[in-house]
Amino acid sequence: MTPESPVAYDLECRSLTKSFDDFVAVQSIDLAIPAGSFFSILGPSGCGKTTLLRMMAGFVRPTSGDILIKGRSVLDVPPNKRPVNMVFQHLALFPMMSVAENIGYGLRRRGVPREDIARRVEEALVRVGLPGSGGKRISQISGGQKQRVAIARCLVLDPDVLLLDEPLGALDLKLREHMKVELKKLQHEFGTTFVYITHDQSEALVMSDRVAVMNAGRFEQVGTAQDLYYRPATAFVAAFVGESNKWRGKVETADAGRLTVLTEDGVRIAGSGEAALAAGATVDVFVRPEAVALSRDAAGIASMANRMDGAVASVLFNGAASRVLIKAGAAQAEIDVALPQTGEFNDLAPGQPIHFGWSDAQTTCFRAG
Amino acid sequence: MSRRLGFYLLLAPLVVWLGALLIIPHIELLLTSLQVKVKPRVYEFGFGNYAAFFTEPLYWNTFARTALMSIAATALTLIVGFPISYYIAKLARGRSRAILFVLCLLPFWVSELVRTFGWMILLRETGVVSNTLQWLGLSSGPIEFLYNDAAIMVGLVYTSMLFMVVPLVTTLESLDDSYIEAGYDLGGNGFAVMREIVIPHAMPGIVTGCIVVFMLSLGNYLTPILLGGKDSLWFTEQIYAQFITRFNWEQGSAFGFLLLVLSSLIVWAGLKLTGQTLGQTVGRG
Numbered sequence: 316m317t318p319e320s321p322v323a324y325d326l327e328c329r330s331l332t333k334s335f336d337d338f339v340a341v342q343s344i345d346l347a348i349p350a351g352s353f354f355s356i357l358g359p360s361g362c363g364k365t366t367l368l369r370m371m372a373g374f375v376r377p378t379s380g381d382i383l384i385k386g387r388s389v390l391d392v393p394p395n396k397r398p399v400n401m402v403f404q405h406l407a408l409f410p411m412m413s414v415a416e417n418i419g420y421g422l423r424r425r426g427v428p429r430e431d432i433a434r435r436v437e438e439a440l441v442r443v444g445l446p447g448s449g450g451k452r453i454s455q456i457s458g459g460q461k462q463r464v465a466i467a468r469c470l471v472l473d474p475d476v477l478l479l480d481e482p483l484g485a486l487d488l489k490l491r492e493h494m495k496v497e498l499k500k501l502q503h504e505f506g507t508t509f510v511y512i513t514h515d516q517s518e519a520l521v522m523s524d525r526v527a528v529m530n531a532g533r534f535e536q537v538g539t540a541q542d543l544y545y546r547p548a549t550a551f552v553a554a555f556v557g558e559s560n561k562w563r564g565k566v567e568t569a570d571a572g573r574l575t576v577l578t579e580d581g582v583r584i585a586g587s588g589e590a591a592l593a594a595g596a597t598v599d600v601f602v603r604p605e606a607v608a609l610s611r612d613a614a615g616i617a618s619m620a621n622r623m624d625g626a627v628a629s630v631l632f633n634g635a636a637s638r639v640l641i642k643a644g645a646a647q648a649e650i651d652v653a654l655p656q657t658g659e660f661n662d663l664a665p666g667q668p669i670h671f672g673w674s675d676a677q678t679t680c681f682r683a684g
Numbered sequence: 685m686s687r688r689l690g691f692y693l694l695l696a697p698l699v700v701w702l703g704a705l706l707i708i709p710h711i712e713l714l715l716t717s718l719q720v721k722v723k724p725r726v727y728e729f730g731f732g733n734y735a736a737f738f739t740e741p742l743y744w745n746t747f748a749r750t751a752l753m754s755i756a757a758t759a760l761t762l763i764v765g766f767p768i769s770y771y772i773a774k775l776a777r778g779r780s781r782a783i784l785f786v787l788c789l790l791p792f793w794v795s796e797l798v799r800t801f802g803w804m805i806l807l808r809e810t811g812v813v814s815n816t817l818q819w820l821g822l823s824s825g826p827i828e829f830l831y832n833d834a835a836i837m838v839g840l841v842y843t844s845m846l847f848m849v850v851p852l853v854t855t856l857e858s859l860d861d862s863y864i865e866a867g868y869d870l871g872g873n874g875f876a877v878m879r880e881i882v883i884p885h886a887m888p889g890i891v892t893g894c895i896v897v898f899m900l901s902l903g904n905y906l907t908p909i910l911l912g913g914k915d916s917l918w919f920t921e922q923i924y925a926q927f928i929t930r931f932n933w934e935q936g937s938a939f940g941f942l943l944l945v946l947s948s949l950i951v952w953a954g955l956k957l958t959g960q961t962l963g964q965t966v967g968r969g
């Protein structure tokens with residue numbers, strides 16, 4: 316390790332690769348997770364998240380690369396000896412045991428004295444907000460309580476890293492929202508490093524200190540939620556994280572990252588992209604709905620680099636997340652714009668003319684590929 | 685009204701089946717067994733036939749021996765069958781799994797009689813095993829492997845294997861792999877995962893398999909007689925002798941009824957001992 320990196324990493328992966336026959340499920344993953352942080356891996360179904368997590372837990376042997384926990388390689392350490400624990404996708408709480416027996420299972424394996432087990436199990440139950448539930452059967456507790464028991468069952472062993480494989484997937488929406496906050500709180504209280512995998516971006520963005528966006532076995536970008544949202548590194552991240560209006564077009568002029576793009580619909584857009592993009596390159600252009608400002612007259616958006624006008628096609632009311640769809644340009648393409656919550660546009664109705672604009676800095680262009 | 689009629693019509697075959705094959709013969713058996721012969725062709729009601737079972741040591745010794753051997757055969761079948769079932773249900777994939785299952789099924793494509801003669805061909809004094817040992821120089825003369833308890837045991841385990849493997853594979857298949865993985869992940873070794881997760885989950889299958897194998901062994905006639913020979917002392921042989929050789933149907937009926945009651949008692953005791961109930965076993969297994 317280099318001398319200028321005194322940061323203690325709980326978990327590191329170095330060019331970690333896993334192939335099934337000739338299919339590469341996880342491809343050359345590098346990551347380092349600082350102690351005590353909440354790290355998420357976000358990606359669509361089938362991108363290799365579970366495979367990556369199971370390599371960390373020890374259930375899948377990597378084809379190549381290395382996994383280090385607290386600086387020590389664990390490749391030759393079997394799952395039952397690794398200082399990591401896993402919350403399974405369907406929790407895998409043992410149905411023939413009570414809640415307390417489930418939580419005490421790992422302590423019994425370590426040969427902890429019986430009275431210590433009882434005390435530590437009850438402590439763990441208190442910490443996850445289920446005091447006195449030890450005697451219940453697994454079938455008697457609710458979905459949210461099962462989550463907490465599954466987490467307590469791991470955390471009672473005080474692992475260096477807790478791995479979670481989409482544990483909220485089976486919950487209904489309301490409980491999921493609640494458990495997101497709960498999980499983050501638990502992680503903070505225990506101070507354990509969490510590696511959380513999910514295909515749900517809001518779970519990843521809300522809970523994590525850092526998020527890795529994964530696609531087809533590779534990491535596209537690793538950063539904070541804000542990095543991913545405001546400064547996506549690739550077109551995949553821009554499209555996958557959050558909502559975007561998307562155009563495809565050709566670069567007309569390029570000046571050190573400031574671009575003008577003529578879209579296939581014939582709209583000219585000023586945007587920004589990497590300096591290597593030159594005139595003639597085909598690019599994808601992304602603009603977030605909330606980056607677009609609305610105005611009833613042209614003067615209101617005069618300062619914007621991109622200005623258009625059109626007619627309201629429909630208003631999608633959803634409280635604070637309400638949207639307006641506007642038909643604009645020669646192709647009458649629909650553009651998705653967030654409805655400001657100032658009340659100024661509450662009377663918008665389909666068919667009304669409207670002006671809108673956005674800045675070139677909030678227009679991200681990526682080479683199409 | 686017609687719904688009720690439909691229900692009774694659907695129930696009818698079951699009632700006929702239970703009535704004709706189980707209940708009526710057993711009532712008849714019970715009535716016959718309570719007839720005590722006082723003179724030729726003169727009978728009166730009494731428990732003499734049952735008393736004979738308890739006063740004649742040969743009878744209840746034979747029964748005890750049969751029960752113990754059947755319990756041993758059941759345990760042995762479980763010990764051999766469990767790893768096979770675990771392999772089929774959890775480790776084998778695709779084709780090899782189907783092939784293994786068929787291999788367990790294969791012995792049942794030939795009749796029990798032929799199967800048992802197969803064992804005799806292998807085990808008798810001039811049989812394959814004896815000849816091979818002599819040919820290898822491991823034995824100086826022919827060896828008789830037949831007509832002892834070990835031969836009976838081998839035959840019983842072989843005959844019963846499928847009835848143990850099928851319920852075990854069924855329950856083990858229903859155990860999601862993630863439970864086993866969680867067992868390891870939380871620090872368990874192979875033994876702990878077996879004892880705390882796999883076996884408790886498989887319990888209904890184990891109990892079902894054990895009951896079936898025990899009952900089949902206890903009621904088996906061909907295997908003990910052919911492989912155990914004259915001195916096999918199997919209880920079914922006593923029943924056969926009473927009915928066929930001695931023409932003492934009253935005594936034979938009493939033995940038959942005792943076999944039913946005593947074997948039920950043993951199964952009941954076994955369930956109590958392992959803390960299982962028949963309802964939950966049959967319901968889940």
Ligand SMILES: Nc1ncnc2c1ncn2[C@@H]1O[C@H](COP(=O)(O)OP(=O)(O)O)[C@@H](O)[C@H]1O
Nearest residue numbers: 335338340358359360361362363364365366367
């Ligand atoms: N044991 C395996 N054998 C072959 N292919 C596998 C195996 N496990 C996973 N895969 C493949 O690897 C890819 C990634 O799977 P997975 O890691 O489960 O994705 P995710 O959890 O992101 O949905 C999938 O295409 C899957 O079919």
Ligand SMILES: [Mg+2]
Nearest residue numbers: 361364365366
């Ligand atoms: Mg998955």
